[in-house]
Amino acid sequence: MTTTDAGVRLKQLSKGTVGRLKGSFEALDGHVMFGVKMFAGVPLVLTRYRKHVITEIGNISFGKASLLSGGGTIGVVAGMAIVAAVMVSIEIHRALGLLGFTALSGLAGSIANTQALAPLIASLAIAAKVGTGFTAQLGSMRVSEEIDALDVLGVPSIPFLASVRMVAMLVIIAPVYMVGLLGAYLASRLVIVNMLGESSGTYDYYFRQSITPEFFAYSVLMTVIFSILIAVICCSYGYNAGGGPEGVGRAAGTAVRTTILTIALAAMVLIFGLYGLTPTIPGMGLE
Incomplete structure (x- = not known):
C-alpha cells in the first residue's frame, strides 16, 4: 500500500468518525429539545389532561393482568x-469476614442499598419495563400516523402523549421506590441475621447509625432524576420512530441502551455530588 492510499484511507476514516460524532450530537440536541417541550407541556397536562394522567398511573404501577406479570412495575422493582x-x-x-469486621455488615449493607444499589436497580427495572412500553406505544402511534392525526385535530401531541407519561411516572416513582427500598432492607437483614447468624441488635444499631433523613432524601432524589431521564429518552425515541414495526423495535432497543448508559453516567455524578468523595456517617463520627 502506497503512502497516497494510506492517506486516502485515513481521510475516509476520519471523515466517517466526524460524521458519526456529528450525528450523535444532533441526536443529543433532539432529545434535549424534546425534553424541554415535555416540561413546557406539564402545566397543560395538569389543567386539561388529569384523567389521562390517572389512567397512565394505573398502567405504569400495576398494568393489565398484573398478577400474571409479577405485580406490574411495583412487583418487578421489589423483586429485583x-x-x-x-x-x-x-x-x-x-x-468483612476476611477482615474480622462482620459486625459492620448492617452498616455496609444500609449504605450500599440507600446510596447506590436501590436507586440503580429501581431505575433499571423501570427503564426495562416502563421505558420500553413508552417507546413502543408512541412508536406504534407514529408509524400508524395517529400522532399526525392528533396534530391535524389541533391536539398538542407532545404534552398529550409524552408529558402525560412523565407526570404519571413522577407521581408513582416515590411509592414504587419505597417498596423496592423496603424490600432491599428486609432482604439484607434476613440474610445477615437469620441466615448468616449475626446479632440482630448489632445489625440494627449500625443500620440506624448509617441512615439519616438527608441520605434518604438524596436516595429518593436520585430515583426521581433517573425517572425523568427515562421518560424523556424513551418518549423521544418513540415519538420520532420511523420505518414501520421494524423501526419501532429498533427504537425500543436503542432507547433502552441509551437509558442504561445515561443512568450509569448520571449515577456516578450524583453519588459523588450528593454524598461526596469521602465517607460520611454521622453516628460513627465520620462527617
Whole structure:
C-alpha cells in the first residue's frame, strides 16, 4: 500500500468518525429539545389532561393482568431490589469476614442499598419495563400516523402523549421506590441475621447509625432524576420512530441502551455530588 492510499484511507476514516460524532450530537440536541417541550407541556397536562394522567398511573404501577406479570412495575422493582440486596449482603459479609469486621455488615449493607444499589436497580427495572412500553406505544402511534392525526385535530401531541407519561411516572416513582427500598432492607437483614447468624441488635444499631433523613432524601432524589431521564429518552425515541414495526423495535432497543448508559453516567455524578468523595456517617463520627 502506497503512502497516497494510506492517506486516502485515513481521510475516509476520519471523515466517517466526524460524521458519526456529528450525528450523535444532533441526536443529543433532539432529545434535549424534546425534553424541554415535555416540561413546557406539564402545566397543560395538569389543567386539561388529569384523567389521562390517572389512567397512565394505573398502567405504569400495576398494568393489565398484573398478577400474571409479577405485580406490574411495583412487583418487578421489589423483586429485583430484593435479589440484588441478597447478593450484595452475602458478598459484603464475606468480604468483612476476611477482615474480622462482620459486625459492620448492617452498616455496609444500609449504605450500599440507600446510596447506590436501590436507586440503580429501581431505575433499571423501570427503564426495562416502563421505558420500553413508552417507546413502543408512541412508536406504534407514529408509524400508524395517529400522532399526525392528533396534530391535524389541533391536539398538542407532545404534552398529550409524552408529558402525560412523565407526570404519571413522577407521581408513582416515590411509592414504587419505597417498596423496592423496603424490600432491599428486609432482604439484607434476613440474610445477615437469620441466615448468616449475626446479632440482630448489632445489625440494627449500625443500620440506624448509617441512615439519616438527608441520605434518604438524596436516595429518593436520585430515583426521581433517573425517572425523568427515562421518560424523556424513551418518549423521544418513540415519538420520532420511523420505518414501520421494524423501526419501532429498533427504537425500543436503542432507547433502552441509551437509558442504561445515561443512568450509569448520571449515577456516578450524583453519588459523588450528593454524598461526596469521602465517607460520611454521622453516628460513627465520620462527617
